[in-house]
Amino acid sequence: MKFTEEHQSLSETVKNFSENEIKPFADEWERNKVFPAHELFKKMGDLDLLGITKSSEVGGMDLDYSFGMVFAEALGYAADLGVITAIGVQTDMATPALDRYGSAEIKKEFLKPSVSGDFVSAVAVSEAGGGSDVAALKTSARKDGDDYIVNGDKMWI
DSSP states (O other): OOOOHHHHHHHHHHHHHIIIIIHHHHHHHHHHTOOOHHHHHHHHHHTTOSOTTSOGGGTOOOOOHHHHHHHHHHHGGGOOHHHHHHHHIIIIISSHHHHHHOOHHHIIIIIHHHHHTSSOOOOOOOBTTTBTOGGGOOOEEEEETTEEEEEOOOOOO
16 A cells, blocks of 8 residues: 555544644543543544544544554554443444445434544443443344334443
């Protein structure tokens, strides 16, 4: 892969953000058992860092996956795996399916505010009986009119 000036620029932006907005505060967040996800993600959204590979129709940058990898690598300068993982859940676990398969209504309601940093997204996979083995999931959903009724238990959301 050829590393372009665009890649370098993104890398520097994320590295600077990681070193200035995460690393200096990570120990304090850990000590106080708090993580200001809403505040941090809003700052990231304001820099367009939560939608690098998301479509422009939802405020994303519409860049290819190589830019996502540059983003992930530069986040390493934050030196806090917990915070880096939380960001990765937002950018690469909770939102890609919404971008690819979501209706216009779903994208407007959930994806756009996730990309802008106004929403903090989450995933709920792990269950007591099967951990994160998706083949062992017991939670079910059934359609009820315009809604879905979800039955089951999740942990570590």
